[in-house]
Amino acid sequence: MTWTTLTAVALATSLTFGAAEAKTYTYITYKPQGANDAHSRSLQWFVEEFAKRTGGKHDIEVFWGGSVAAVGETPEALAYGVGDMGDIVTPYFPDQFPLNNAIGFFIPQPLSSDAVAEAMVEWHRDYPQFADELTSQNLHAISFRSLEGYxxxxxxxxxxxxxxxxxxxxxxxxxxxxxxxxxxxxxxxxxxxxxxxxxxxxxxxxxxxxxxxxxxxxxxxxxxxxxxxxxxxSFGHILAMNLDSYQGMDDETRAVLDQLGIDYMVEYAAMLEAEEVKVxxxxxxxxxxxxxxxxxxxxxxxxxxxxxQAVRAEWESKATDAGVSFDDIVAKLRF
Missing domain, CATH: 3.40.190.170 (Bacterial extracellular solute-binding protein, family 7)
Structure with missing residues (x-):
């Protein structure tokens, strides 16, 4: 596997040892830090809140602008531990994450940004296959970043x-x-x-x-x-974490991260709404x-x-193969 910088190799080596005791977690994103949009600003909020809520015991270092992994490499980079956390642009991987990309098979659909995020939370809660799809690739969903109406x-x-x-x-x-x-x-x-x-x-x-x-x-x-x-x-991104890194957290830190993932969706939604009004x-x-x-x-x-209709039927077939009873899911996505 080839990565974009030698930093990635060094990072992978450092994460091999003592990941469970690490006080600094790494976050990889394709987004430039200077973008100053809801994505980058909410991610900065996430980083600051994590440090605050852990009392400064742990923090997160962000590698911006695809400096460690390009957008198309992020799922594999996270799975291999070349970074603890990162953005997976879900629509780019409809074959790799078919269940978690359900929205991407149903366009147009009637859901707002808030409703898409709520749907993802609900589906992960009610259908373990959604989380299993990530677990099978050594990944865990921290949170979800839905996009605005297109x-x-x-x-x-x-x-x-x-x-x-x-x-x-x-x-x-x-x-x-x-x-x-x-x-x-x-x-x-x-x-x-x-x-x-x-x-x-x-x-x-x-x-x-x-x-x-x-x-x-x-x-x-x-x-x-x-x-x-x-x-x-549109459903945009899974804020994902290397499963080994997630499981290696102590119970207190993991609880902080779980709650932060929920709170993040609220904060991001508010930023996104304000940004659209300004634009x-x-x-x-x-x-x-x-x-x-x-x-x-x-x-x-x-x-x-x-x-x-063929595209929609293809997702329904994938859901059936995964053992998901998709009627309730599809009902949300129909006009």
Whole structure:
């Protein structure tokens, strides 16, 4: 396995010895520290709260900006102990984490950001298979970071589904490619980091995203029309931990971390909501992004498309194979 820096190798070696007694836990994230968005600020809050709640006995050192593992390497890096904690961008791994990526197979869906986070907590509580999927890969979920409701950021104004025919739209995962094809548009698979340049160079015409993320990644510098297309909130990240590191904690510290994971979701949600309000104000002012309505019924009508239904059926099949009775889960994700 090849890692991006020699730091990762040194870190892996240091974690091999005495992990249970370690007072400094490591957190790896692809996010730059200077991003100053809800993701980075809430993570800083998490770090500070952990130190405070453990009375300074333990702390967390964050390795920002993919310096230890790139976004696509994080699950494996955590599983091997190249970091104690980290962000797993769940939609990038629909095959590796099919149960925990349920939201990613059901787009569009009606849940808000808060409701998505609540659903993940509920599913982990009621269906042990969700946690088992992580445990089998030496991982443990500390918390969940849902994203905001998504619309479509475009370089040209879009008024109806007809305007999307032939447009090139950024895509990832399973549901978006099928949904974009149902729009008669062209899905273009891109990572988040590659999408700015793709929009700037008109390699793609649009990208599904929420306002706060669009501002965070500065997509709104190169695409000036935000279409209120009701994709629903996206499930973003599992705040995950190496299972050995988690089990190696003393009972008191583990209890602190468990409660902190619950409190984190509340704090993050508040930051995200405030950030979206601020971004929309900036769009109306100095950033000059035009927000356009979209007939939501045109999008929800595409749920009956054969390709979209095939993606949903694929998740149901995976759930059945895992022994999950999925009726209650799927009911949450239907309009």
């Amino acid at each position: 619309g479509l950021l475009c370089k040209q104004p879009i008024a109806s589904m007809t305007d999307l025919a032939g447009k090139r739209i950024r895509s990832y995962g399973f549901a978006y490619p099928a949904l974009i094809e149902a729009m008669k548009a062209i899905p273009v698979s891109l990572t988040t980091s590659d999408t700015y340049e793709a929009l700037e160079r008109s390699i793609v015409d649009c990208a599904p995203i929420g306002p706060a993320l669009a501002r965070g990644f500065k997509y709104d510098e190169v695409a000036k029309y935000y279409i209120e297309m009701p994709f629903g909130a 929309r104000e900036l769009w109306q002012g100095e950033l000059g992004v035009t927000v356009l309505p979209f007939p939501g019924e045109e999008l929800t009508a595409l749920i009956d498309d054969t390709g979209v």
